[in-house]
Amino acid sequence: MQQKYISSKEKLRRAALAEYAIFNSGEDKDYDQLTYLAAKICQVPVAKISIIGKNKIWYKSVYGVEQDEISRKNSFCEQSIWAGEEIFSINSKDHPEFFEQAKGVYQCNYQFYAGVPLLNANGHAIAVFSIFDTKIRKLDTEQKKSLLALANQCMNLFEARKHKTKLQHVQRKLKQKYKELEKFASLVSHDIKSPLANIISLTELLKDENKEKLDDQSRQYLDFLVESSYSLRNYVDGILKFYRSDHILEKDFEDVHLPTLLKKITDLYSLEENVQITYPDKGHLKKVNKAALSQVFMNLISNALKYNKKNQRKVDITFKTTDSYYCFAVSDNGNGIKKEDIDKIFKLFTTLDAQDRDGNHGSGIGLATVKKHIEQMQGSIDVISEIGEGSTFKFKIKRP
Known part of the structure; x- marks a missing residue:
């Protein structure tokens, strides 16, 4: 089977992988449960969720064997993502050349492999959900359906992680914007309250020093000016309390x-x-x-x-x-x-x-x-x- 490697597609694939922030992201029990189920349902000793990097393959979850990462070249996963098949399934009897190339990549001498490419919405493979066996075998119809279902659930977990990461990024930006807005409100309110205090003081002084010279209407105007100044000051104080109220919630x-x-x-x-x-x-x-x-x-x-x-x-x-x-x-x-x-x-x-x-x-x-x-x-x-x-x-x- 000829490998379909196109550089532009590979660049798009890596860009898609970066959006999920999944590479070297640590262990997760949710993924471990999926590989466990895949191994038991398909009756194989090994199941893996493989994340395909630039030159390396890193495992999000492995069942049945201990292995940190491998070279991408000559791996079964490399074949899976470019094969264009829903399930890329091979054994050493029918495709000895693949297994011969893979001998230097894996610790075990595998004789059977089946992998489901995990595709994003644009069809780019970011990972492979795969199973391995040390003996030649084939999957029956129910096992294939189960493997596809588990792979689909794995992709759903990737999507959930992607959306969570985006949400956290938006939350961080909003929090920073909110802090900037709070700082702005504080500075503006201070700049408003200082002249307001002067207006109130000078108006009261003007009224007291000229109470004999001012007629009733003029005194009423000054009262309105003081009242409006107090109202504006209270309004500014209220704005500050509202924006600072988030600190109470923390x-x-x-x-x-x-x-x-x-x-x-x-x-x-x-x-x-x-x-x-x-x-x-x-x-x-x-x-x-x-x-x-x-x-x-x-x-x-x-x-x-x-x-x-x-x-x-x-x-x-x-x-x-x-x-x-x-x-x-x-x-x-x-x-x-x-x-x-x-x-x-x-x-x-x-x-x-x-x-x-x-x-x-x-x-x-x-x-x-x-x-x-x-x-x-x-x-x-x-x-x-x-x-x-x-x-x-x-x-x-x-x-x-």
């Missing part, structure tokens, strides 16, 4: 006593007038991100109290568990949210016309951060609300 997971966690958070609001916050007196959480969960509760409780114009402000927190999730609900008797606005409140920088009890507008960042934290903890959040009656934020996070 914290270690730990066991949490829920009542203790909630007590520390609710104590922050206990000094406010007419505030009543209730929470469970029992609850143990295993392996959760305490920092992220604390941030979620702080944002939800803070919003529940800010957007509540009633004299007696109430927040009730409940907790239950399922087989897969820790489930929470934060309910209030506040202003409520319009049904058409519920889908908007978790979008970054989306603000509603509503004002808090101090007359301030939100930044559209707090609830976006809440949603991000919960989704990173493999959970979800929903809202039930009625104008004038209050809202209930139900969320769940994955439990171990």
Whole structure:
């Protein structure tokens, strides 16, 4: 059988192999199981998954013999990838020349070989799934089907590894871009906050030193200027908190006593007038991100109290568990949210016309951060609300 070696095809084949990052990639039990099955089903002593390099053949998995790598020249795998056959199967009786050439390549004196080229989507062979025997034999129909099926599964593993490698590369690039964006946001916010502080200070000074000279309208203009400056400063602070929130998600997971966690958070609001916050007196959480969960509760409780114009402000927190999730609900008797606005409140920088009890507008960042934290903890959040009656934020996070 004439070897079909074309240099341009070989270059394309090597380029395809490089995409899989499989050469010299170490042992893997998944591949070892495939070679074990191939040897048992086909009743042969040796099975291999051979990665075809430039000059060498390296084994991703070997069953039945110990061998690190061999020369590619005169190997059976070299014949397999250029034969153009689904299964390249030969024995020494019918093709003595191949076995004579291979004597200096292999440790054993093989008399039978069958190899399935592992092809990528463009038809380039990156490896060979093969079996060997020291005696002359042939495969029956079922053994051929089984060998092809195992080879197909091996190629699926290669594809999965390739996609995983690409994903990891994209993740690294995104992480680097995110760090650059965070650094940019930090620098810009600093450059904005410094002149903002000057604007606020100078405006307050101007108002105090000229309070007798300014009419009511002029003083009102200055008040608007100060208020807008504070709003912009809070907005900048919110952006920084959102981008820095990913650092919270990198914290270690730990066991949490829920009542203790909630007590520390609710104590922050206990000094406010007419505030009543209730929470469970029992609850143990295993392996959760305490920092992220604390941030979620702080944002939800803070919003529940800010957007509540009633004299007696109430927040009730409940907790239950399922087989897969820790489930929470934060309910209030506040202003409520319009049904058409519920889908908007978790979008970054989306603000509603509503004002808090101090007359301030939100930044559209707090609830976006809440949603991000919960989704990173493999959970979800929903809202039930009625104008004038209050809202209930139900969320769940994955439990171990």
